[in-house]
Amino acid sequence: MAGEKREHKNIVIIGASIAGHECVNRLVPHLPSHLGIRVLLIDARSFAWWPITILRAVVVPGWEDKITIPLSTERVFKADSPHRVIAGNKVLELREGSVVLERPFEGSEEVPFFRCVIATGASQTIPTMPGWSQTEKEFIDSLRRSQRKIESAKRVVVVGGGAVGVEIAGEIAAHHPHKSVTIVHKDCGLLAPTPPNDVSIKIQKGGSAEVKSYFSPPTDPRLSVELGKICDKLGIAVILNDRVIIPIPTNSSFDDESKDNEVHPDGHFSTNTDGRVSEGDKVDSESKSIEWDGTFGLQPSLVTLRLESGKTLQADYVYPGCGVRPNSKLVGEVDEGALDDGLIRVDEYLKVTSTSHESIFKGQYYAIGDVCSCPGFKLARTAFVNASKTAGNIISEIKGKSPSKYSVGAISHLDLPLGPDEGAGMTNFGWLGTWVFGSKVTTRIRGKTSGTERFFAGRFRGEKKSEIVFD
Numbered sequence: 001m002a003g004e005k006r007e008h009k010n011i012v013i014i015g016a017s018i019a020g021h022e023c024v025n026r027l028v029p030h031l032p033s034h035l036g037i038r039v040l041l042i043d044a045r046s047f048a049w050w051p052i053t054i055l056r057a058v059v060v061p062g063w064e065d066k067i068t069i070p071l072s073t074e075r076v077f078k079a080d081s082p083h084r085v086i087a088g089n090k091v092l093e094l095r096e097g098s099v100v101l102e103r104p105f106e107g108s109e110e111v112p113f114f115r116c117v118i119a120t121g122a123s124q125t126i127p128t129m130p131g132w133s134q135t136e137k138e139f140i141d142s143l144r145r146s147q148r149k150i151e152s153a154k155r156v157v158v159v160g161g162g163a164v165g166v167e168i169a170g171e172i173a174a175h176h177p178h179k180s181v182t183i184v185h186k187d188c189g190l191l192a193p194t195p196p197n198d199v200s201i202k203i204q205k206g207g208s209a210e211v212k213s214y215f216s217p218p219t220d221p222r223l224s225v226e227l228g229k230i231c232d233k234l235g236i237a238v239i240l241n242d243r244v245i246i247p248i249p250t251n252s253s254f255d256d257e258s259k260d261n262e263v264h265p266d267g268h269f270s271t272n273t274d275g276r277v278s279e280g281d282k283v284d285s286e287s288k289s290i291e292w293d294g295t296f297g298l299q300p301s302l303v304t305l306r307l308e309s310g311k312t313l314q315a316d317y318v319y320p321g322c323g324v325r326p327n328s329k330l331v332g333e334v335d336e337g338a339l340d341d342g343l344i345r346v347d348e349y350l351k352v353t354s355t356s357h358e359s360i361f362k363g364q365y366y367a368i369g370d371v372c373s374c375p376g377f378k379l380a381r382t383a384f385v386n387a388s389k390t391a392g393n394i395i396s397e398i399k400g401k402s403p404s405k406y407s408v409g410a411i412s413h414l415d416l417p418l419g420p421d422e423g424a425g426m427t428n429f430g431w432l433g434t435w436v437f438g439s440k441v442t443t444r445i446r447g448k449t450s451g452t453e454r455f456f457a458g459r460f461r462g463e464k465k466s467e468i469v470f471d
């Protein structure tokens with residue numbers, strides 16, 4: 001670890017998405033310049049992507065060009081800045097005072113730091129997010145393929161009626177009104193209907209024991225009802241109190257993991273890797289139905305899905321609206337006690353903490369955003385607030401001042417678009433109760449672009465301009 005790196009005190013931020021990038025933006029202007037501190041923003045991927053509109057990009061042609069920006073030092077930092085972006089380079093290991101990268105940076109895989117912020121977020125199956133090793137172009141191409149596949153499908157089943165499931169069903173139904181779209185959801189209403197008095201208590205507590213899944217936040221039952229009505233309007237069938245039995249697939253769990261897995265223009269399918277349907281085979285999807293093998297995405301023919309109730313459903317496209325996992329493995333590998341049911345355990349300052357006395361986490365690591373156990377919905381706003389608080393606390397530490405405690409705040413907000421013209425949401429005002437609203441308010445909040453220009457492109461403040469232009 002000799003050489004240039006030693007001249008700097010590094011603040012390492014792992015994850016250049018909403019939480020990590022916002023933390024950088026909040027830190028950099030306030031760093032005392034004479035101390036030789038530099039920020040290293042690391043991301044496994046070579047580009048940033050905007051999760052807020054990804055589900056539209058999965059379905060609607062044209063949107064795939066509006067959700068990615070290459071990650072580079074020039075796009076994130078001003079000219080002559082000491083700070084660096086290390087993109088397309090995964091952090092593989094956390095140590096007490098350093099992180100270990102997949103590939104060398106300045107001649108070494110090991111990067112020392114004096115403070116490290118873990119903002120590694122959560123993962124779900126593609127196409128809902130890019131594969132780890134996909135380039136920006138490959139990701140955009142995969143979105144185009146997914147649009148074509150959804151276009152070619154007739155019967156779509158969405159497994160899970162959490163936020164991802166409801167939103168993707170809405171996008172498909174709004175863009176393809178003649179397709180059959182069905183959501184199967186385990187709960188008695190869409191998302192996670194919770195007795196109204198418990199909603200704010202659960203939001204305030206944090207930890208995955210309270211907010212069980214990222215995309216099924218505790219929901220005022222009136223919001224579940226409102227979403228159900230919108231589904232009705234869009235012609236989406238909703239099956240509640242039931243689950244799809246998901247077999248373990250023999251090959252990939254998503255059709256798109258093979259780039260060869262293309263839809264032919266004549267409507268037939270060929271796969272070169274999994275052998276389910278060979279090139280040129282003609283599948284009469286209306287007359288044959290085979291058992292679903294657990295592979296998500298476009299099916300080789302009409303498949304039969306089995307539900308726990310004993311019911312069956314037929315589909316030629318199965319979308320995973322479930323299965324979001326926090327990217328907390330790095331922490332679990334060095335200290336299981338620093339995990340809280342899969343999320344990184346943080347204290348009231350958002351510092352990583354552990355139940356183990358031999359932990360490497362001694363106050364030098366913070367964890368923010370989707371990956372941490374702090375209270376609040378696992379949503380963009382929480383990531384922004386976490387980031388801002390953490391940047392302030394790091395600056396305080398540098399200046400020898402006391403850090404301040406994190407608070408989720410009294411107001412929590414959630415809104416869900418179901419296509420461009422419909423949607424619903426809720427704002428919880430703590431003990432004052434919850435306001436539930438429908439399409440009119442949701443479409444006004446979201447606008448046409450769901451904040452892409454301001455909150456995504458706008459967070460790139462470097463020398464090189466990053467713009468996303470809408471017509």
Ligand SMILES: Cc1cc2nc3c(=O)[nH]c(=O)nc-3n(C[C@H](O)[C@H](O)[C@H](O)COP(=O)(O)OP(=O)(O)OC[C@H]3O[C@@H](n4cnc5c(N)ncnc54)[C@H](O)[C@@H]3O)c2cc1C
Pocket residue numbers: 014015016017018019020042043044045051052053054055089090091092119120121122123124128129164327330368369370371378379380381383415416
């Ligand atoms: C489909 C979908 C729709 C959503 N819709 C909404 C919405 O409408 N409104 C809303 O408020 N929120 C929405 N969310 C939630 C919101 O996107 C998240 O709350 C937010 O992205 C969390 O930000 P984050 O920075 O914590 O994590 P992420 O956005 O998950 O980013 C984590 C980053 O860490 C990087 N990373 C992970 N591991 C490593 C490693 N080992 N080394 C280096 N880099 C690593 C990843 O590449 C990624 O860039 C949605 C999420 C999804 C998936």
